Every structure is written in structure tokens, then in C-alpha cells.
Amino acid sequence: MTPRPRPHLILPLLFVFAFPSPASADEGQWPPEALATLGEARWGELSSRGLELTARDLWDGEGGGLLSAVVGLSGCTGALVSEEGLFLTNHHCAFSAIQLASTPEKNYLRDGFVARTRAEEVEARGGAGQVRVLSRLLDVTDRVRGPKSAFAKAKTDTARYDAVERAKKEIVAECEKTPDRRCAVAAFEDGRTFRLMEQVEFRDVRLVYAPPRGVGDFGGEEDNFRWPRHAGDFSILRVYVSPDGKPAPHSRENVPYRPKRWLKVAPKGVAEGDVVMIAGYPGRTQRYLTPSAVRNLEKWFYPLRSRTFSELIAILEAEGKKDPDTALRVASAVRSYGNGETNARGQIEGLARNGVAARAEVEAKELAEFLAARKDLPVEWAAAPAELERVLAADRAVQDRRFFLEEIERLGSYLGSALSSVRRAEERRKPDLEREAGYQDRDLDRARQREKDLTRSIAPSAAREALAHLVAKAQAAAGGSPVLAFDEAFGKGAAADAIAAKLAAMDAATALADEKVRLANVDATAAALAASDDPYVKLAVALHPDLAALRAARKETDGALLVWRPRYLSALEALRRSKGRAIYPDANSTLRVSFATVKGYSPREAVTFTPRTSLKGVLEKERGAEPFETPKKVLDAARAADFGPWADPLLGSVPVGFLTDGDTTGGNSGSPAMNGRGEVVGLNFDRVWENVAGDFGWSPERSRNVNVDLRYALWMMDRVDGAGALLKELLPER
Amino acid sequence: MTPRPRPHLILPLLFVFAFPSPASADEGQWPPEALATLGEARWGELSSRGLELTARDLWDGEGGGLLSAVVGLSGCTGALVSEEGLFLTNHHCAFSAIQLASTPEKNYLRDGFVARTRAEEVEARGGAGQVRVLSRLLDVTDRVRGPKSAFAKAKTDTARYDAVERAKKEIVAECEKTPDRRCAVAAFEDGRTFRLMEQVEFRDVRLVYAPPRGVGDFGGEEDNFRWPRHAGDFSILRVYVSPDGKPAPHSRENVPYRPKRWLKVAPKGVAEGDVVMIAGYPGRTQRYLTPSAVRNLEKWFYPLRSRTFSELIAILEAEGKKDPDTALRVASAVRSYGNGETNARGQIEGLARNGVAARAEVEAKELAEFLAARKDLPVEWAAAPAELERVLAADRAVQDRRFFLEEIERLGSYLGSALSSVRRAEERRKPDLEREAGYQDRDLDRARQREKDLTRSIAPSAAREALAHLVAKAQAAAGGSPVLAFDEAFGKGAAADAIAAKLAAMDAATALADEKVRLANVDATAAALAASDDPYVKLAVALHPDLAALRAARKETDGALLVWRPRYLSALEALRRSKGRAIYPDANSTLRVSFATVKGYSPREAVTFTPRTSLKGVLEKERGAEPFETPKKVLDAARAADFGPWADPLLGSVPVGFLTDGDTTGGNSGSPAMNGRGEVVGLNFDRVWENVAGDFGWSPERSRNVNVDLRYALWMMDRVDGAGALLKELLPER
Numbered sequence A, B: 001m002t003p004r005p006r007p008h009l010i011l012p013l014l015f016v017f018a019f020p021s022p023a024s025a026d027e028g029q030w031p032p033e034a035l036a037t038l039g040e041a042r043w044g045e046l047s048s049r050g051l052e053l054t055a056r057d058l059w060d061g062e063g064g065g066l067l068s069a070v071v072g073l074s075g076c077t078g079a080l081v082s083e084e085g086l087f088l089t090n091h092h093c094a095f096s097a098i099q100l101a102s103t104p105e106k107n108y109l110r111d112g113f114v115a116r117t118r119a120e121e122v123e124a125r126g127g128a129g130q131v132r133v134l135s136r137l138l139d140v141t142d143r144v145r146g147p148k149s150a151f152a153k154a155k156t157d158t159a160r161y162d163a164v165e166r167a168k169k170e171i172v173a174e175c176e177k178t179p180d181r182r183c184a185v186a187a188f189e190d191g192r193t194f195r196l197m198e199q200v201e202f203r204d205v206r207l208v209y210a211p212p213r214g215v216g217d218f219g220g221e222e223d224n225f226r227w228p229r230h231a232g233d234f235s236i237l238r239v240y241v242s243p244d245g246k247p248a249p250h251s252r253e254n255v256p257y258r259p260k261r262w263l264k265v266a267p268k269g270v271a272e273g274d275v276v277m278i279a280g281y282p283g284r285t286q287r288y289l290t291p292s293a294v295r296n297l298e299k300w301f302y303p304l305r306s307r308t309f310s311e312l313i314a315i316l317e318a319e320g321k322k323d324p325d326t327a328l329r330v331a332s333a334v335r336s337y338g339n340g341e342t343n344a345r346g347q348i349e350g351l352a353r354n355g356v357a358a359r360a361e362v363e364a365k366e367l368a369e370f371l372a373a374r375k376d377l378p379v380e381w382a383a384a385p386a387e388l389e390r391v392l393a394a395d396r397a398v399q400d401r402r403f404f405l406e407e408i409e410r411l412g413s414y415l416g417s418a419l420s421s422v423r424r425a426e427e428r429r430k431p432d433l434e435r436e437a438g439y440q441d442r443d444l445d446r447a448r449q450r451e452k453d454l455t456r457s458i459a460p461s462a463a464r465e466a467l468a469h470l471v472a473k474a475q476a477a478a479g480g481s482p483v484l485a486f487d488e489a490f491g492k493g494a495a496a497d498a499i500a501a502k503l504a505a506m507d508a509a510t511a512l513a514d515e516k517v518r519l520a521n522v523d524a525t526a527a528a529l530a531a532s533d534d535p536y537v538k539l540a541v542a543l544h545p546d547l548a549a550l551r552a553a554r555k556e557t558d559g560a561l562l563v564w565r566p567r568y569l570s571a572l573e574a575l576r577r578s579k580g581r582a583i584y585p586d587a588n589s590t591l592r593v594s595f596a597t598v599k600g601y602s603p604r605e606a607v608t609f610t611p612r613t614s615l616k617g618v619l620e621k622e623r624g625a626e627p628f629e630t631p632k633k634v635l636d637a638a639r640a641a642d643f644g645p646w647a648d649p650l651l652g653s654v655p656v657g658f659l660t661d662g663d664t665t666g667g668n669s670g671s672p673a674m675n676g677r678g679e680v681v682g683l684n685f686d687r688v689w690e691n692v693a694g695d696f697g698w699s700p701e702r703s704r705n706v707n708v709d710l711r712y713a714l715w716m717m718d719r720v721d722g723a724g725a726l727l728k729e730l731l732p733e734r
Helices: A032-037 A040-048 A095-101 A141-145 A157-175 A291-321 A324-353 A356-373 A379-396 A399-410 A414-428 A441-457 A460-476 A484-490 A496-509 A515-522 A526-530 A535-579 A615-621 A632-639 A689-696 A710-720 A724-730 B032-037 B040-048 B095-101 B141-145 B157-175 B291-322 B324-353 B356-373 B379-396 B399-410 B414-428 B441-457 B460-476 B484-490 B496-509 B515-522 B526-530 B535-579 B615-621 B632-639 B689-696 B710-720 B724-730
Strands: A070-073 A076-080 A086-089 A131-139 A181-188 A193-202 A204-210 A235-241 A275-280 A592-597 A601-604 A607-609 A612-614 A655-660 A672-674 A680-687 A705-709 B070-073 B076-080 B086-089 B131-139 B181-188 B193-202 B204-210 B235-241 B275-280 B592-597 B601-604 B607-609 B612-614 B655-660 B672-674 B680-687 B705-709
Touching (some): A032 A131, A076 A275, A086 A680, A086 A724, A095 A204, A095 A324, A095 A441, A141 A157, A157 A193, A157 A535, A275 A680, A291 A324, A291 A356, A291 A460, A324 A441, A324 A460, A324 A689, A356 A379, A356 A535, A399 A414, A399 A460, A414 A460, A414 A515, A414 A526, A414 A535, A441 A515, A460 A484, A460 A496, A496 A535, A526 A535, A601 A689, A601 B615, A612 A615, A615 A655, A632 A710, A655 A710, A680 A689, A680 A710, A705 A710, A710 A724, B032 B131, B032 B592, B076 B275, B076 B680, B086 B724, B095 B204, B095 B441, B141 B193, B157 B181, B157 B193, B157 B535, B193 B235, B275 B680, B291 B324, B291 B399, B291 B460, B324 B356, B324 B441, B324 B689, B356 B379, B356 B535, B379 B535, B399 B414, B399 B535, B414 B441, B414 B515, B414 B526, B414 B535, B441 B515, B460 B496, B601 B689, B612 B615, B615 B632, B615 B655, B632 B710, B680 B689, B680 B710, B710 B724
Antiparallel strands (some): A070 A076, A070 A131, A076 A086, A086 A235, A131 A193, A181 A193, A204 A235, A275 A592, A275 A672, A601 A607, A655 A705, A680 A705, B070 B131, B076 B086, B086 B235, B131 B193, B204 B235, B275 B672, B612 B655, B655 B705, B680 B705
16 A cells, blocks of 8 residues: 655664564654654554555654644644644643633633634633744754763763753754744653754644533543543644744734644544554653662652642632632642642552562563673673662652652742742853753743733632642651741741741732732842842742752752663663563653554453443433533534534444554643544543553553544534534535 | 243232343342243243253242242341351341451451351351241232221221231231241232241351451442452351251250251352342332432432431541541441442432433323323222322422431431330330331340340440431421420530530430340330430430321321322333333342343443453452452462462453342342352342442343352362361362
8 A cells, every 4th residue: 555665764873663572563652753764564564554654754854744743832732734724732731721711701611612713713821822843853962962072071960960951052042043943952762862853933822612621621530541531622723923924922913824734634533443643742751760760659759749739639629619710710720730640649550550660670680680691781881770779869868858849839829930030030140051941041931921821820829728738748848957948937847827827928918919020020130039028039039049959959860860871771772672672762752653553451350441432421421510511502412413424333423532552641632643644533632540650661451542533523613513614624625 | 951830820919021022031020939920931031041940949839949048137138058057148248247246356357257167156146147038928918908908998098007017917926926937028019919928037147257358348338339349248157046956046055957948059150141040138129110209219319318328427437537446336337328328329320320210201101191091991090190299299398307317216326225215115005916017026136136236336426426417417407397305405406516515415324325224125114214314215205206206197108108009000010011011020028039141231331341350350459458458368369379179261260250130139138149050159249330220220231230259259268268168068069
């Protein structure tokens, strides 16, 4: 059916990808330029499964190919699907945008949103408000850590870390001299190689279509990470550009973006057994951890995260119950903590069940024997396991307190805003290129946007209670001495109640409730902030040294890891190659594609999951109460079997979800699932519970990702919302 | 394979059992004497599925046949399985017996129990302490409600109720003149017919074998009503008789009972698709309710029960956390409320999902049309639907308050004990035969036993908090005026806290903590109790008139139902026969047998359950924490794959549970599941969640009962506990 692809790119620094058994054939998240190196046997196998494309069809090495229609959003992925810049992503990826566009009167979160004309399309703020299209990928390892680099000459771990960061920033700064470019240097294989990813960023994005939350988030936390699934987790947005076709900030006179490539929508969907490609920006996997690192995740990190997020959710929800406006404001944070909490429980369960630590232990023993026997290998490789243990053990001593302090910094609160200003002001003392990532001039727009978003999302009483809780926990946690600034502000060993009372007084006195003040603080000097008598700014200034020290310690750790992790991975690669076992680069927020099959699984003894769901299952789950509360218009159409052309003959109803064995992780949300011709058949939006710990090891039996069938979206637009013009734009040939 | 049975019994008053479609072939809980009337086609079909027995093999009409080895326990069923009186039942049916035999030092509940010699067998108290073997079944309709009966002559509903109760008691009293007989007159078809069930009661029962709770109740409430299931819900007890072979109270010189019939144990178990019979004492089904009665269950009764039981569980558990002895004492009540609560939620969900009210509505409309068209039918039939509505509407007016008062009476507390004494004393004013069921002289032994059991099971602080909660709820509930006695004792509108404080003072003053005092009260006269200055007795005396009035109202309702329900059912039967639809008698705590198949199901879209589980699944679920905490000795043997001859070749492990599509309900717990030769292959112990509302309608797709595979018990005895002698007694031919 398909000509074999010609390898046209040789990447000597990439791992050699070995496929020891058909069982793990779909393992791996492939960088675009690695596709051409997969080998003829692999492409032949994919072609026999129905793939009609070549490596070059997907990625031509110069920013072209189908994958260039796969766009990056903050923490998510999207897919351009029309010549006028429409793109698809998940409802949960556009959640903040929908929330920020909603008011108690026009509640798009509850009721959904349909723009019937271009004029009705509303500005998307929050994470879905910037969209990035990949334009270039370039290996920059030599410049970052080659023999002549500052890294090679550095004498301390901190200096090594700084050298790499500096080199990355220089490369990024050069790259971003081209207007509207967003660039990033990504570490592959924990820093053994580095690649520059150049993207074009579009900043005028508008919401075009969103289903009601009762569809988009049907099942809520109760179904999160579960199968069978019945959420219509899709939304449609549009990229706008200036009248001369350039990326531009939101403006009335902007016009729809006309992308070079976009994906066709397949009106006929998928069937069980079909080959599918899932392309997107997976955030992070860690499949080559040492045994002690796995145990630390299983026994310390995820349990603490689960507990803390549960506590924060309870606090935010209790405040939300007191007031509908607060409820709307905390919704996004509750959702995000909820997702993190459920994920953490899944990781704990999955790590235990998959025996990840035990398997790492076995491989660590094999590695020790292998290194002892192979005296020809570099001595640094042999030293790597013990050196890694030393570095990680030191880091664990402070991890408890750091955990809480970092959660405090992340909290959407006045203190969070003040901490960010103080840190930015401190960083501003240095030349731009030496500043920490996120605190350079290039990050200013985003910082300002965050302050604007805070105006709409902050719920002061909820933020106060959550902050008080985290402060009390931080002070009680092990790891260094209690933070002096907190002791001074709230009293030694103060309980959360007492802290919250003091925070209430600070809320009454602060000027940070005023967006203008916060925006001014984004540009304020360290001296100006140090002289401020705003209670939150004062606290942030007092906290700064402690937080800076924590960051310095982390830098030292990371510098050491930059030395030892690549050596460890090199040793592991040699071991695995000697045994014929697969090894491939961990996900790192760069564009990847995963080959997969529409396929069910058995989650546990006596239970079999088939891979597709439909409106039948929506009606089965419907309770008339959250999280299983479908809007009436959808229920009516479903009960009336008003399916139009969107029903699947085998299901006898409109398809809603499907499972594939794609290799995905966080960041893949919104990734298009494409059929063998590269047409969109669905959007990835989750993994199954048994696959949450898949970040630490892929399994052919349990690694399943959850997709929404695009026919559900098409049916909603056609039969429920009568969004004919939109449907025509998505399916022009229909 | 098997000769056709000859119909040898005609029961003209029983429904004619019509089987309109193979899909519902396994619907129905058959009275023993109805087996012979099932028809040749049905027996042929069962024979073709592997049944090697005839109706007469199961029940010979004179108290003989395999079914005579199926014994009744309080609320449960058991199966005699050895010539020396061993019987099997569920762990949860022997739960009280195990709990009452346990102390903090010898915790059989936690650790399990193995009697290695007869001398080590311990007395079983509680529900498993009396065992009843069926000896005779006799139609007594004519005597209860025939043309010459007091019922036929009665002028009021209350008189009708009393007439039926009186007739039943007379029949029972005559029957019980034979020593050691326990007799009951059961209403079939809501009182259209009545049958006398005569049983021999054995009162010396001893605990022989119980697995640890971590096996017997593996999964706890979390798995309750769920599939896949991995509980080893089995226990073994033995019936003892006097040296001359007669039933007798517990005594050292008693000897093992030698039953006429016992069931063989099948060492080879079952496979998917096998035919299975489940025999036992199903308590109650209500498959012919009117639409409004269904809605009242769905919208009022089960929601209130779920809420109230949840509250009571929280109260008891909170008290249990304060003190290990209290925890042990409340365990049985927590378990029982937990079961009831989960059941209630299942009923709500199942009634909605199965559309029971909607289906009843459809049939009610058909019935109205049918009755309007068929003028030849009795006018009372035509009047029945409206008359039933009238009767039930009146009853609903008081149902809220009655619900809470009845829960108060049921509570294991000093007030419960006092209420029972006062009611007994009041009843004692009447001749024995006019007293209410449960308050006759024949019930005295059981009343005394309950007072003895209370000594071991009461946790005063927990009982106080639970009682305070229920009293506050009762007083706030709709339905008549608040109970004056409570207002006087605790103050008008007192909150639960205030009530609990007063109860604490009453606890300090009461003499009812003394078992001897409570036992004396069982025999006390109404005058003596009225003169008592014990605070609980005084409260019980003051409450009595209110409770008596509630009971009188209920009698009136029940008398009216005795008139109208049989007419309604007759009309319904005529309708169904005209449409070729099945109709069969509801369960009523009499012996029944259900024919079934080992069979999985699909609980919801995209999920398939296969019908068998094994030790593999136990290891999968194991968490090292309740309710998934398997004792180490079991885990070790399972992990070592020390299966002996007990592994199932298809499962590759020791089988643990299996599903069948048997028609079961509460009371069927402990029912033997028998293979086509009548050998025990397992014990029924639960239904699946999707079948909880099966009491109101059987479904071939979802009606599944959960059984423990007997090979799990045999493996435990053999490989884990080394109980060789016991194993030899169960499998003498091995």
C-alpha cells in the first residue's frame, strides 16, 4: 500500500531503539526526526496494520509534514483542523478559558458555548490563550555540553548547572530574535543530548465551541482515569493573526490564521483493531529511574501529594459552598488538585502493582554485575549508580519542607503574586541571560497575564485558608529549620486557624487585590519592593532568602545529575543492548508521536474492558446529579436516538469514547488520535487507572489511553446545537 | 440421561407457571412441592443442561429428598454435609457466633478458628446457634381463610388481620405440640394461599471451622454486592443432639447429630456453563408491586434507610475508635448496618436503572384496560387497584415517624431490652394464641438468649449515641405528633447531644446492665414493670401506648392488604396468562430451589465480567490493609502456588468465587450451590450490585448471584490450616 520510507536523517546521539518482542511494539513516544530511523521492518509492520503514511509524510525535517498541524498549548496539545485556523483540544484544556469567559449570568462552563458567527467567538484567556506551532528542531548538544563548552570546564555541580542553563538561554535568545518565535532547548536522555525546539507563538485565540460541562466533564473526578468513559472532552478554538498574517495580541481587526498544514477530520471514525497515531507534547516520563528513586516516589512523594491535595480540595470546596461566586472562582483549582490527587493515588497503586521498584532493583543488580564484568567500559559508568545514590540521598533530606514551600509559591494567592514579583525583581539584578527560566524579559507578558487572570480566579477566603494550611504544614515538616519569616509573621508553631486569622488581617491591609498594583509589581525593582509596606510584599521579601537557598540546593543537585544521569543511562543502554531490550528517550515536553491500536484490556481478574463506548453508556450512567448530569437537550436527542449520520453501526449509537494502547502521559491531553491516513478520529484526554504509573514503565497489558471519539463532537454540533456552519468548516467535503 | 419425573402432586392454588421465553428460563424460586409440576419440557431442558436428578430426588413430598439436607438458620441457610452433622454456611452467617466466642485474647474473628478434635468445637451462639431441618409442608389455606373461617366472617380489616394471625397461631401451636418442632404458616401470593412449614429445631450447634476475617470477609463493604469477588465466605459448624438422638440444649454429653440426608461435597467444583441448583430460604421478593408502591420504595424508603444507616455507622465507628473492646462489640452491628446501607443504595440505583416503576406503570395500564374489557371477571378484581392505592396512601402518612421508632426498637440497647419486656408483659395479658408473633411462650427461650447475647454485644456509649440520634430524628419526622414520652424524658425538640447526655445519666442509674435483671424482666408482669423505677423501664412503659398505636394502624393496613392483594394478584395473573407472561410466587422465607447456570454478564457498556475468580485475584487485590488484608499464612501459600489438588486447570489457581444466574435474595446466604448430581460445589453469599433491585424484578442480563467456590474452603483446610480430619469427614471417599 505504501512505499517504504527512506531514512534521511541520522541522529547518532539518539538511543538506538531496539524492539525485542512484538508485545512491546507500540511502546515509545517518537520524536519527529526519529521516525525516519525506525527501520523498514517497523514501517512495514505499521503499513500492514493500515498506516498509509511514510515518515516523511509525518515530518519532513524542515518544519513540514502532518505533525506540523499538531500544536502546543500550556500543558496540553491541540490539532489544527481547518484552513481558517480552527483547532481542537480537550474541554479540560480549554477549561480556564471557558471559566474566564463565564459570568454567573453567562455561564458557559455550565451551559456550553457556541459561536454562530466569527463575531461571536470570544477571547480565550488562560492556558488555551497561546498556541504554538512547531517550526524547527535542531541538535544543540555540542554547544550545550560539548568538549569546548562552559559545562566541560566547570568545576562544581552548581557551575555545571549554570553553564547548561546559560547555554540553553543563549540558544533560546538567538532563536527568539526572530519575531513571534518561542524557543526551548530540551534535554533528551536526562541531558545526554539537547535539542532546540523552535515554535511560532500565536496569542490571539478565541473560543468557538464548547459543550456544557455536563458533557465535557461528564463523570468528573469519579470517572477520572477510569474506563469505561463517557466524557465529551472536546472544545474548538480558532487562532487569529494580524491582517498581514502575523501572530499578534488579541485585537478586533485580527483575522483567522491560515495554517500551512491542517488535519482532515474523518467523519467515519475508528473501529476496534484500527491503527491509530497519537501526536502531541507529552510532558515527562521517567522510565530509567534507580530503585531508590522509585521507592521515594512510591513511599514519600505520591502519598504526601495525595494527602495534601485532598486537604486543599476540602478547604476550597468548603469555601465554595458558602458563596456561588467563590465556587466558580475555585472550580479550576479544585479540578486541578483533584486531578493531581487521583493521579497520585493511581501512581501509588500502579507502582506497587506493576512492581516497578522490584523490577528496577533486578535491573540495578544486573547492571552492577554487567559493569563489574565489563572492564572495557568507562570507569565513570561504573561509578554512576553509587554517585546517583549519593546525590539523591542528600536531596531527600530537605524534600518535605521544600514540598510545602513550592505548593505555597504555586497557590493562586496574593502571597503567590508577591513572591513572584520579588523573585522577578531579584532576578532582574542579573543580565537577562543569567536569570532563571520564567524570570526573563521574554516571560513578562505571561507574568502580566497571570496577574490579570488572578483578578478573575482569586477567591480571597479560599486562598487564605489554603495558604494557612500549607504554612502550618511547612513549618511542621522535616528538612532544615522552620522558615523564620513565617515564625515572625504568624508566631512560632502557630496552628492553621491562627495563621488564617492573621492572613485575614493582611487581606484587609494589602493593596494586591488591585490588579493595577500587581501589574506594577511585575516591573518593580527589588529596592522598591523591599521598601513596600504591603503586608504580602513584606512577607515575600522576608521569605525570599529561604526560598532562594532551597533553589540553590536544587541547582547543585541538578548539576550533579547532569553529570551522572547520562553516564548511568549510557551504562543502562549498554546493558540493555547486550540483552536485546528496548530503550528510547523519555518524554520531555517536545513533540512526539505514538503508534497504537484501538484495543481493550483486562484491568483485573474476571473483568474485560472492550474499547468503545457510546451514548448508550451515557444514558446508563446518567443520574440527574453531578458528576453524571447530562444537559436536557443532549439527553433528549440521545433518548430520541436522533443520531443522524454519526452513529456507529457496530455500537448502534453515537460513539463517545475509545481506548488505544498509545504511549501517552500528561501533556498529551488534546492530542489528535489519527487514523492510518492521518485524519483526526478522536482526541486523547486521559489514561486508564492501571496505566497512571505508566510514566515509570509501559505495559502492553495495561497501558491504555482514553480518547473521545470525534463523532460525539460532530453529533453534538449537528443534532444538539445545530452548529451547521462550524460543521461545514470542519467537514468541507461533506 | 435422566428419566422424566412423573407429576405426582397437583397444587391447584399455586400459580400456573408460564415460561414465555428461554431468556427467562432460570427465573423463579421454586417451592419443593412445585418441582413436580414444572412440566416435562422444563425438566427435559434441565436434563439437557446436565441435571441428573428428578423432582422426586430433590423432594419426595414427605420431608425426604436432597432438599431435606438444606437447613434454615436465623436469616440464613446451611447445608448438612456429613453423616455426623457437619453443616456449611457463610462466614457472615456465623459472624455473630464467631464474635460471641471471641475475646481480645482469643480473637477467632481476626485469626479464624479450627477445631482439631470434637472437644475443641465451641458453642455457637447468636443466629447460627439454632438450626432447623424441614420435615413437612402442608397447604392450610382453607383453614386460614376458607369460606368457614373467622377471616371470612370478619367485618373489619383489623378483625381480618387478627383472624388470620389467630388461625396461623393455632395451626402453629398444634404443630409444635410435637417436641422440638418449629412451625410456621407462610402466606404465599400475599395471602392468597397459606402453607404450614414444619421444621425440627436443633439447639446445640458448635463452631468447627472459620477462616480468619481477612479471608471470610476479604473486600468487606468495599466489595459488598460487587463482582469480581474474592471473599472466602464460608464456615463449618456441627449439630449436636442428646445421647438418645433428640434435639437438646447445649450440653457436654451431647453427641453429633446423624441426619437422614446430607449432601456430598464435590471435590472437582464447577466450570463456566455448568448447571447449578441453589437451595435455601429466600426471605422476601416483591415482584408484583403497584407503581406507587415501587415509587415509595425508590424515593422514600431506601433513601431514608441509606441515610440513617450511614449516620448510625459513623456513630458506632466513632465510638469504636475510642476503645478496642467497644470496637469488637459494635463490629456486628456496623456490619449489619453497612450491609443494609449498601443494599439500599443498590436498590435505589437498580430500581431506577431497571425502570421498575415505569414497567409497573405500563402493566398497571394494561391491567386497567384488561379489567375494563373483561366484564366476566369478578368485580372485586376490578376494584383491587384503586382499593390498594387507598390503603397504601393512608399508610404512607405515618411512615416517617414509624421508620425511626422501629429502628429504636431494633437497636441493641437497654431501651430495646426494656421495650421488649414491656411489650412481652402486655402481650402476656392475652391468651397465648392471641399474642403477637414473637411474644408467645414459644419465643421465651429466644428472648432470654437475646438478653444473654446483649451482655456480650452491648457497647453502652455507642448504644447511647445511636439511640440519641434516632430519638432526635423520630421527634423531628413527619407522621402524627411527636412522641410525648420522648418529649417528657428529653425535653421538647431536644438535640441529639442533649438526649445523649440524659441517656448517660440513665445508663448510670439503670439496673439493666445486669444480665440477671434483664432476664428477670423477660418474665416480669406488666404491673411489676409499671412499678419499676428503672429509668429505661419507665421510658419503655411510657412509650408503649405510642408504639402500640402504630402497630394497631399497621394491623389495619395489613388486614386490608389481605383482602385486596390476593384479588390484585388474581387479576394480574389473568392478565399475564392472557399475554403468555410468567408469574410465580414471591419468596416468603420458605424453602425454595432455583435452577441456574455458571455465567458472567455485562454490568454496563464496555465491561464484561467472566464468572470465576481465583487466588490470583486475591493477590491482585491484596493491600496489606483492611478490607483487603489477607492473613500471612494464606498469602504465603498462595504466593508459593501451594495449591495441592484444589487448583482449577482453566484458572491455573485455586478457584475462589463464581457467578450464577440463580434467582436469590436475602436469606439465601449460605445456600448450597449444587451441581447436576446434587453435590455441593459452592455456597451462595451475595448478589451483584446490578441485581440488588432484583427483588422487584428478575433480569436474565443482570440477575447474578455470587458464590464462594468450595474448593477455596477445601484448600484452606488442607494447605493452610492442615485440618486433615475435617477434610476427611467432608470427603470420606477421597
